[in-house]
Amino acid sequence: MFEILAKRFVKDYKSTDKQRVRLKLISLSGLVGVLINIFLFLIKISIGIIASSSAVMGDAFNNMSDALTSLITLVGAKASSKPADINHPYGHGRSEYIASFLVSILIMFVGFLLFTSSIDSFYKGNLPKLSKLSIIILVISLGFKFYIYFLNKNLDKKLDSKLNYAVMIDARNDILSTISIIFAVIIQKYISFNLDALLGIILSIIVFKPGLDLFIDTIDKLLGKGISEDLHKKIEEIILSGDFVHGYHDLKIHEYGRGKLVGSCDVEVPSNISVGIMHQAVTNIELRLLNELNISITIHMDPTYCLIENEENKKIIEKLRKSVKNANRDIENR
Structure with missing residues (x-):
């Protein structure tokens, strides 16, 4: 019925x-x-x-x-x-x-x-x-x-x-x-x-x-009970998989009803990369957390180390730079 x-x-x-x-x-x-x-x-x-x-x-x-x-x-x-x-x-x-x-x-x-x-x-x-x-x-x-x-x-x-x-x-x-x-x-x-x-x-x-x-x-x-250990591990895995992220701290997740998760976190990033490039890397992490775990999170960047220049890192930076240009182009076209 x-x-x-x-x-x-x-x-x-x-x-x-x-x-x-x-x-x-x-x-x-x-x-x-x-x-x-x-x-x-x-x-x-x-x-x-x-x-x-x-x-x-x-x-x-x-x-x-x-x-x-x-x-x-x-x-x-x-x-x-x-x-x-x-x-x-x-x-x-x-x-x-x-x-x-x-x-x-x-x-x-x-x-x-x-x-x-x-x-x-x-x-x-x-x-x-x-x-x-x-x-x-x-x-x-x-x-x-x-x-x-x-x-x-x-x-x-x-x-x-x-x-x-x-x-x-x-x-x-x-x-x-x-x-x-x-x-x-x-x-x-x-x-x-x-x-x-x-x-x-x-x-x-x-x-x-x-x-x-x-x-x-x-x-x-x-x-405001804390999140489960399993969810914490999934979040950690996504954060640490981000480009040039060497660590994180002060992860805070709040639940506002079933499936409505909002949070914040500090990530450790290099100090010798432009803000625009690193901002794109952090944005990619935020989007992954939103799309895969349905968590709306705000990430703060803490410059804690210097990045060594090599071919691999240059390729990653160039890829992020293209993403920044595409994002700026989208904003201009709005």
């Missing part, structure tokens, strides 16, 4: 490497999640009131919180797609991380509430009582939740989206919670202790832990 919607509303929907397509798919998945969870809420709350089932009504409000999670996903993706402006020259990509941060808090809050209510139920000895109709409703709702889970799991793999990952975890928590309710009701009549409360305590930990992991990971992103 989602692929049909994507094909209808997202141009080039299979080109997930494009940021525009990626954010539109995230927004669409958020909208689907909102609609499904509101539908489940209306159905469950209606039958819960008619059947006087507190369990179904509780599950209904849980679906409403899931709708809120999907709404945060929708708003976060929309905000991330906004272009750069005067106040935000690097764009709004971190809006996705802020949305993920809010979802992580919501997940941890649900886990905490489940833990406290399960502890309270365990000591009070409250046993679950569900009618056959209530169980049937819960089983049907599982089908919708499995759909949301696998949809967001698939999108998380394709888009590397923290938002879809958060919704996937939330859907998984709901699936485990609903299954535990059904399981406890069926098994409870054969045992003497409160199985429902015990399962609730275990589930609260399962719910809380992924929320905490997402919280920590998102905080790292917002605070």
Whole structure:
């Protein structure tokens, strides 16, 4: 179903490497999640009131919180797609991380509430009582939740989206919670202790832990966690492959949303080459980093040594000189 919607509303929907397509798919998945969870809420709350089932009504409000999670996903993706402006020259990509941060808090809050209510139920000895109709409703709702889970799991793999990952975890928590309710009701009549409360305590930990992991990971992103060692090596390889570059230092890379990397670096260059020639060599490095790693970087030149004149170096200088002339010609023709 989602692929049909994507094909209808997202141009080039299979080109997930494009940021525009990626954010539109995230927004669409958020909208689907909102609609499904509101539908489940209306159905469950209606039958819960008619059947006087507190369990179904509780599950209904849980679906409403899931709708809120999907709404945060929708708003976060929309905000991330906004272009750069005067106040935000690097764009709004971190809006996705802020949305993920809010979802992580919501997940941890649900886990905490489940833990406290399960502890309270365990000591009070409250046993679950569900009618056959209530169980049937819960089983049907599982089908919708499995759909949301696998949809967001698939999108998380394709888009590397923290938002879809958060919704996937939330859907998984709901699936485990609903299954535990059904399981406890069926098994409870054969045992003497409160199985429902015990399962609730275990589930609260399962719910809380992924929320905490997402919280920590998102905080790292917002605070400017350093790049991976693998990416650092790739950047280093490109910088040191530049003409007449003998070293580098003060490499700083900042992430402004997924795929939006901006940085700066100092490179060690010869002091006895014209600024124009060396500037072209540095520009070539910047272009390689942009084209191969999608990193927009500004490189500062530090003259630290003298270049020995030989035939090989003369050929490189002549090649760079031609590039400078071509660049100047392009500027004059504009």
